[in-house]
Amino acid sequence: MNSYQALREGLARRLPDGLTLLSGGRYVPRNHDVDYVFRQKSDFLYLTGVEEPDCLLLLDPVRRRQTLFLPRIDNHHRVWLGHVPDAREARGLYGFSRVMYTDQLPQALRQARGGYRKAYADEAAYKAAGAALRLPNRPAALRDALDELRACKTPAEVERIQRASLVSGQAHRRLMAAARAGLREYQIQAIFEAHCLDAGLKHLAYPSIVAAGANAAVLHYQANNAELKDGELLLVDAGAEDKGYAADITRTFPVNGRFSRRQRDVYSIVLETQKRCIDAARAGVSSVDLHILSMTIIAEGLKSLGLLQGETEGLVENGAVRLFYPHGLTHMLGLDVHDVAGGKKRVIPNPFKIALRFVAKLEPGFVITMEPGIYFIAALLKDPKLRRKHRGSVNFAKAETFLDFGGVRIEDDILVRPHGPPLDLTDVPKEIADVEAACRRG
Template identity: 40%
Template sequence: MSTANIDVETILRGKYPAKAHAKRVVEYIRSKIPDATGVLYLEGRSDRLLEDSDEPIPFRQRRAFMYLTGVDVADCFLVYDIASARSTLFIPPVDPDSVIWSGLPLSPEEALAKYDVDAVLPSTELNPTLVRLGAAPNSTVFAIADRVSDAVTFLEFNNKDFTVLGEAIDECRVIKDEYEISLIRKASQISGAAHKAVLEGVREAKNEYELEGIFLGSCARQGAKKQAYPSIVASGRAAATLHYVHNDKELAGKDLLLLDAGAEWNCYAADITRTFPISGRFTEESRAVYEIVLQMQTDCIAMLKEGVSWDEVHVQAHRVAIDGLLSLGVLKGNRNEILAARTSAAFLPHGLGHYLGLDTHDTGGHPNYSDPDPIFRYLRVRLNLPAGSVITVEPGLYFCEFIIRPYLNDPKHSKYIDEKVLDKYWDVGGVRIEDNLLITKDGSINLTDAIKDPDELERIILGS
C-alpha cells in the first residue's frame, strides 16, 4: 500500500472508531485481569478561564477521552459497560445563560449522529447511571487517577481500579487503525502544503516570525486551525538549538532555516522538519551536511518494517553520520572506535524519532531517560516496531558550541575531532529532516510529502 492508496477523504467521512478502540482497551485489561467486568469511566477536559481574565484557556481534549469517544468537546463524560459493550456519552445540558453568549450547544441527537456511541445523555444523568451500573455483582470501575471530578461518585462499585485503564489506552494507541492513519495523513498533507508555502516566501521574509505566520496561515486556510506543537522556526546558528522557541530573529546574513512544524487534524498530529537555504542556494558546507542527513534518513527508512529494533535503526543513523563527518574531515580516526566512544552524540544528541498519533510524542515508546549510554538516553522508543505504528524518522547533525565544546575538552573524544575543519561548519547551525512513517509487515509507507530533495528545494525558493 502506498500513500496514493489511502483514500483519506472517503475514510474520514465515516465516524471515528471509538467503540473499536474501547474493545481493544478491554482486551488489554483482560490480558492483565482475566475476569475484568464493570465499566470504563473517562472524563473529558473542562472549560476553564485564564487567571484574572474572563477569557478561556485554549481547549485541548484529554487524549485518553478522545481515543474512546472521538469527541473534541468540553465538559463531557464516557461510561463504557464492559459486559454489554455499550457506550454512553454524557454531554452538558443546555444552560440558557451560556446560550446567550455562545449559541446552542451540541444536542443529544446531533451527538448520537456524529459520534460512535450507543447513547447520549445530559451530564445530570451521570451519577444515577453510575449508581445503577455499580450495583451489578462484583462490578469494577476502571478510571484514571486524578481525572475524576469530586462530584462523581463510585460508591456503589465493589472495586475501583485507577491504574490499568491509563496503561491500557497508552499501549493500545501505538497501533493505528485505518481511520487514525487517515487523520495523520490529512494533517501531513496540510502541513506539507504549508511547508511549501514557506519555501515560496522565504526569500522575501526578513524575520523568522514572518515564516511562522506563513505556515500558520496556510494551515488555517486549509481548515487546520490548531497546531500539533509550537512551530520551530530557527535560522542560522539557532538551528542547533533542538527545541528553539524564539522565532523572532532577523534572517539577514544567515545560511539555513530549520522549520519544524506540523498541523493537527481532529486531534491527530503531523510532525515534519525541513531545512533549506534562505537565499535559495546551499553553501558548499551546508549542502554537504544536508546530504549526509538525507542519507541518514534514507538508510534508516530502508530498514523499517514490522519487528525491526528501533535501537538498531538509531545506531545506523549514527554510523552514517560518522561516515559522513569522516568524509568532511570533521571527524578523524576509526569509524568503529568513534561509535564505541559515542563521540557522534556531540553532533546527534537526540533520538532518531518517536511514535506519532494523538500526541506529537505519542504514548507506548517506553523510553529510558536514565540510560547511561548517551546515544540511547533520549531515544523515545525502545522497542521493536509493530505493524500499524506511526513513527517519525528525524536524523540531524548540529554544530552547537555548548554541546560540542565539552567533547573538544575531553581527550576521550577530542582525538576524533579535527577542530580546524569543524570551525568551517559552525554557521551551518543544524540540519534536521523529519518524515512520518507508517510501519507495515514488509516495510513502511511515508505519510509525508513535503519536499526534501535539495535541488527541488533550491528551485522552489528561487522560483525557477
C-alpha cells in the same frame, strides 16, 4: 458501528473486569473570563471523537454498555457560546446508544458498579465520580491499555495523519518559495500557520520551530524573532493536526535558495541517513537498531568532513557522534506529536545508555517519524568535560569553525507496512536539486 465504537470495544476487551471511566478535557483559565484555546484530551478524542469540553465516558463491559456524559447546558451558556448538542442530538452525532448528563453520573455509577471489583479511571474521572464509584482504582492499567491500543493506527487514523501531513507539506513548500533575506522568522511562521488554518486545520500539533542560521542548533527553538540572512540555512519544524492527528515535518533549506558547499556537505549526510533509515524501517526491526544505524551513518559522514576521527563503531559507542546528533531518530506519531510508545509489553531491551522515548520493534500500522540531524551546538562543543572525554575523537578546532552554522534536520512521517519498506506520508522536496527548485518558485 463507527470507527470510534470499535476502538471503545477494543478498550473494553482489554479491561473486561472493571468499570472504565475516562474524563474529557476541561477549559483551562488564562485570566479573567478568558480560557486557553481548548483542545480535547487525546485519549478521549481517540475513543469518542468528541471535541467539546467537560465530558466523560463510561464503559461497562459486562452489560456491554458505552455511555457518553455531556455537561448540561443552560441558557447563560447558549447566550455566550451558542448551540451545544443535547443528549438526543449527541447520540446520532457521536454514535453512542446512551448519552446522559454529567449530573447523572453518580446515579449511573451506582447502577453500573454492581458485579465489579475494580475501576479503571483516570485521576480526574475518579475525582469526578466521588463516592458513587466506590471501587479500588487501577489507573496504571488503564494507561497501559490505552498505550497498547493507540500504538497501531487504524486506516481511519492513518487517513487523518495523511491529511495533516498533506496540508502541512503544502505549507512547507510555500515557505521554501517565500523565504528571503530580510524577512523575520515569525513571518515564515505566519505563512505556515495561515496555510493550515485556511485548509481548516485549526490546531497545530506543536509550536512551530522557525530557526534561521545558528538558531537551528537550538533543538526546540521557540523565539522565532530573528531576521533571515543571506547565506544562512532556515530550519522549519512545523505540523498541523487533523481532528487531533498530528503531522511532524522538518525541512532545512537555504534562505537565498542555493546551498553553499559547506551546507551541501552537511545536508547530504543528513539526507543520506534519513533515506537509508526510512528504507530500513520495516516490520520487526527494532527502533534502537534504527537509531544505531542513523548514528553510524552520521559518524561516517562527519569523519569524511574531518570533524570526527577513529573507528566508526567506537564513535557511536563512546558518544562522540552525539555531540553533533543529540536526539533520537524516531518517535511515534498520532494524537500526540510524541505519541504513546506502545505500552509495557512492547518495550525491548535497550543496550545503549541513551534515553530513547520509543523503544520497540516496529509493527505494521505504526506511524513514526524519521528525523536525523546534525547540529553545531556551543553548549556541547565548548563543554570542558566533553572536550576532555572526546579529545581523541572530535576535531574541536574544526568543529568551532561551524558554530555559526546552526544545523540540519530532515523529518518525514512514515507508515510501517506488513512487508517491504514503509509508506512515506510526507511529500515535500528534500533532494538538493528539488529543494533549490522549490526555493526558486518564490
